[in-house]
Amino acid sequence: MKEVELKSILQVYDSFDELPVDIQKLMQQSFEIRDKAYAPYSEFLVGAALLLENGEVILGNNQENACYPSGLCAERTAIYYAGANYPGIPIVTMALSAKSLKHQLVTPTPPCGACRQSIAEYEIKQNKPIAIYFMGETGKVVKSSSLANLLPLIFDNSYL
Template identity: 60%
Template sequence: MKKVDIHTTLDVYEGIHELAEQDQSLMQQAIDARGRAYAPYSSFSVGCALLLENGEVITGNNQENAAYPSGLCAERVAIFYAGSRFPGVAVKKLAITAGPKDNSLTKPVPPCGACRQSIAEYENNQGTPIQLLFMGAAGKVAKSSSLKDLLPLVFDRDYL
C-alpha cells in the first residue's frame, strides 16, 4: 500500500480592500450580480464575475426554481454564458460572493461540487488555470491559483 498526501494552499485576505485593483473590481461586479440573484426560496444569494482573456467580464447569479433541481448556481450561469458567447476564449479569473439576505455570512464560500466540476471542464479544455476568488457576503476573501486547488482529483475526459 502507498499513501498519497493531497493538500491545498489558499491565500486569505482580510477583505476586498487587500486585493489587487483588478481583483477588487471583479469582486465588486460579483457583489453587484449577487444583488440581482433570484433566490426567493433559500434567501441565499450568490453572485459571480468572470474575467475572460479578451478583457470581457461576464456576470451570473443563482436562479432558483420552485422545483429545486431546476435552478442553477451563479458560477454555472456565468461560465456557461461565457462559453456560449465567447467560445474558445479562456477564463482567467472567477470571483464569487455568497450569503443570506441579511449579509451576515463573513467566511469565504467556495463553489459547490457541481460548479467545481463545471469549472474544471473549462480549465482542462483551455489548458491554463482559472484563478478563483471567493468570499461570503462580506469579510475575508480566499484566493486559489487554480480550480485544481479545490478539486485535486478531478473527473475529466481521460476517464471516458
C-alpha cells in the same frame, strides 16, 4: 496499502480592501449581480464575475426554482454564458461572492461540487488555470490559483 496526502495551496486576504485593485473591481461586479439573484427559497444569493482573456467580464447569479434541481448556480450561469457567447476565449479570473438574507455571511464561500466540476471542464478545455477568488458578504477573501486546489481529484475526459 499506501497512504497518499493531497495538498492545496490557497491565499487568504483579511478583507476586500487587501485585494489588488483589478480584483476589487471584479469582486464589486460580483456583489452587484449577486444582489439581483433569484433565490426566494434559500434566500442565499451568489454572484459570479468572470474576466475573460479578451477583457470581457461575464456576470451570473443563482436562479432558483421550486423544483430545486432545475435551478442553476451563479458560477455555472456565468461559465455557460461565456462558453456559448465567447467560445475559445479563456477564462482568466473568477470573483465569487455569497450573501444570506437570514444572517450575515462572513465565511468565504467556495463553489459547490457541481460548479467545481463545471469549472474543471473549462480549465481543462482551455489548458490554463483559472484564478478563483471567493468570499461571503464581508470578511476574508480566499484565492485559489487553479480549480485543482479546490478539486484535487478531478474527473475529466481521460476516464471516458
